[in-house]
Amino acid sequence: MVANAARDETRPDPDSLLAANRPEGRGRLTIFLGAAPGVGKTFAMLSRARALRAQGVDVAVGLAETHGRSETAQLLDGLETLSRRHVAYRGRMIEAFDLDAALARHPRVLVVDELAASNPEGSRHPKRHQDIEELLTAGIDVWTALNIQHLESLTDVVADITGVRVQERVPDLLLSKADDIVLVDLPPAELIARLKEGKVYLPDSARRAAERFFRLGNLTALRELALRRTADRVDDDVVDYLKSHAIEGVWAASERLIVCVGPDTLSEKVVRTASRIASGLNAPWLVVSLERADREPSDPADPGRIEALFRFAETLGAQTRRLIASDFVAELLKLARREHATQIVLGVPTTRRRLFRLRPSLADELAAQAAGIGLHLVTGSAEPRPPRRTRRQDWMPRLLAACVACLAVAGATLTGLGIEQVVPLSNVSLLLLLAVVVAAIRAGYASALLAAVLSGLAYNFFFIPPLYTFTIASPHEVFAFVIFLLAALIAGGLASRVREQARTALSRAIVVQSLYDFARKLSGTARTEDVLWASVSQLHESFGRAAVFLTPSEAGELALAAAWPPDAELDVSDLTAARWAFSHREPAGHDTGTLPASPYQFRPLTSPHGVIGVCGLRWDAGPVDALSERMLLAVMDQAAVAIDRARLAQESIAQAARLQGDTLRAALLSSISHDLRTPLATITGAVTSLRQLGTRMSPESRDDLLLTIEEESSRLSRFVANLLDMTRIEAGTLDATRDWLDVGDVIRAAVERGARYFPDLAVETAIAPDLPLLRGDGVLLGQVLFNLIDNAAKYAAGAPVRILARMESGQLVLSMTDGGPGLPAEDLEAVFEKFFRRGGPDGRAPGTGLGLSIARGFVEAMGGSITAESPVENRRGTGIVMRFPVSPPETPEACSP
């Protein structure tokens, strides 16, 4: 059963290698461990610091408690001591360790005394060990001091030995993560002597308690704990060394623990005990919570308790998992085999002895079935939880349940009595049973119980002779009554269980459905902002709390990107917490170890490409339940993936745009070289011919050359004007004036201008009477129309052109149609792109490819739209249609004389 795969391998164990190689740039943690206050930890630490300083190492003292002892204080001379922060606390100023100053100073080695201390309220982290964690992450080596009694897993043991329950506790993980442990040891007798000489500092208030604490027995026991812990640690180091150097076969087959916990108070003790066993065996351990698959927890606070327990176990170095099953024993054993567990640890409450044990306890069943796996039972009293204060608010549904029960029974009784009037009914009890089942299904177990009792009474009162008394005459009726009562209770129980299962299934289905909806919503979004908005609104909808997302700007500064409700605001401390969560990739804010004063809890959004933002959820209403927690994680995961996807999409669009920009530049160059050169060449050629050979030419040819010059100049001039317009559109400097235009007027002016340039083109206009005034830029609109006429002259092959202006569903529609060959469907949109050109009737591309593109730029600048359609009629013709929104101006007051 036990895994022995690692045995026959002589390669170094990767885990050991990882343990040996600390993350790049992380500082080393050295803990000076002592059995009790006064053994000389600070003294030892400072002496070493001085020695290191003498060797020229950059050592600084962040915090050292000398407790007024002169010999310790002398050690501080010549050592650099960092300034402390002054904090107002309960009306007086106290000094506190200044984390930011230490980070800014960044010495090689920093001495920070008292690992177990708490920080004053309002600090970044509530606990000093969290400060130290941050210093280590920043790459600073930290020396600190710790008394063994503060270790989390020893709380129970220390309380048993000393009778004092330690408040300041430190996760065991810190000790096992420490790179070096220095044991500062002093025989207990000597320590007591020092205490009597007054060499151990104790505040007056603590003196009496301390006298009980500093007894020889206590100190000896604590010393043993400290020595043993250090020895375990040395043992670990040896094993790690052997493993990482691939030395074979000295260590025992690895043990693995599975620890079963629930929401009861005993579970905390189970976890602590398991932690000690695990560290004693040097075994990995997995904490498993057991939840019934078919019903919701009886107390809604239970998932929260289990979450808290999990977090606690994780600080002690455990892995955690939720086990949802209907058959605990089978699932647990399956898990144990899969995980190659060698021991199972579980708690057995001692106080509650059940009179009727309907089924064997979990421990009994495991003992019967778990062959080859050790069982470790932790006994203790599972104290009942204090009654919840929220109970009072629950009376409404209870009253309702009672009403349902009464009504169901009353209804059944009346029906029974009614039927008895007509025909004698032999088993009226079935009718009453039905009432119990109805109550169970409608209002749950409590209602079913009440209904069972009520229907029993009603049965007795109305239907068992003597009628209308609660007495029963014949013995066999007593028997029938008891059977009825039992049947009612069992039926009610079963029916309410069905109801419970249905409700559980429903609430899980709702979560699944909403996650599914969310996923579908996300799959339709391509932009990061849309993903963020969808995510915050989803969170708000699911949790009924304010939700925010923060993402880094291009400058790397984290800023609010989306919030729901949209007016939710973050203050400076919230932002600080969010930034911390972002840079440290760990949760921060409310209910965490960092900046808990913020009402939000911030969690980093991680994707395969790193941290891409922070999600914040209002947390001051209390933690969310386990189902919601899973939902939160799922939403965050999906959001992270979607944001990542959106980012990639946006990057590829930007890439495509760059490519397109290059293509455009190339097209521009070719266009300019062609469209500028051809007229210039023609003009130069004609002019030089005239100057040099003009006298020998006939007047007709001279005239023809001059006409050519005039025409080519005008072509050149239009091209330059187009380039200029395009540049204005591209540069965004086009600012359309918003004058009131008489559209008919603008059309007429454009047609006149067109007639000057293209005298052969026939243009008809049809302008609806009483067109409203249009708000826009007359020059731009005129240029658009001129460009369209210009195009028609090139492509319409001499067919007449019609310009129409009319109102259509509240919009002013301007259209120009020609009778030319028309456009293929795939070009209808492409014609508006820059430098798109089609061959003219003679196969040449006479245009610059700018006309329609400019037209679109101008029309959009005026708030309108422009599209192409083809064919227009008889499978020929192209129509360009512009639509403008119209809002009438207030009528001039002077319209009447």
Add this chain to the structure above:
Amino acid sequence: MNADRILVVDDEPQIQRFLRPALGAAGYDVVEAATGAAALKAAATLAPDVIILDLGLPDMDGKEVVAQLRGWSQVPIIILSARDRESEKIAALDLGADDYIEKPFGIGELTARIRAALRHKLRQEAGSERVCMDGLEIDTLRRLVSRDGAPVKLTPKEYDLLVLLARHAGRVVTHRTLLTSVWGPAHGEDLHYLRVFIGQLRQKIERDPARPAIIRTEPGVGYRFAEEE
């Protein structure tokens, strides 16, 4: 020969080079200035009949030249402007310039503008009370308007508008000028008044209101009362 004198203000030698012979051939006496200061001096000393002014000058803003000239002279000013300087052109017209022509232009267009300006100068000096155009007759003395002999009934504002345009026949009148003269200084931006009234006016005086021949639209700038050549 008593030829009309034209002052051409432009710092581009190429433009001067082609205007001088062209305008000379058309029978005008051409004088040149390349800067704003030289232009003002020439306008004071040489008494030109028309000034052709480019807005882009090296030493001062063309608009400033117009403003200073209008301080003491009513000589017609024709603005030479580029297409991307729409707003400057209109500002210069509002400051008192008489007309404009866009670069590039044909010489025929320019001489037509010059003739219109000169005629206007004559008319101003003669103090004409009658305007006739394409069958339309305006008698400013009796405030009567008739179309082919039949009287046309105009509202006072329509009449004011028509007379203002007719007095500047052949030359552009800006929207702002029309609005502030007819409706008052507070209505300089109320372009929709003007659009409505011009529409009404055209209905009453044009032969074919859909193809107006008397009051022509200058897109983005204003209106021009046509002139019989």
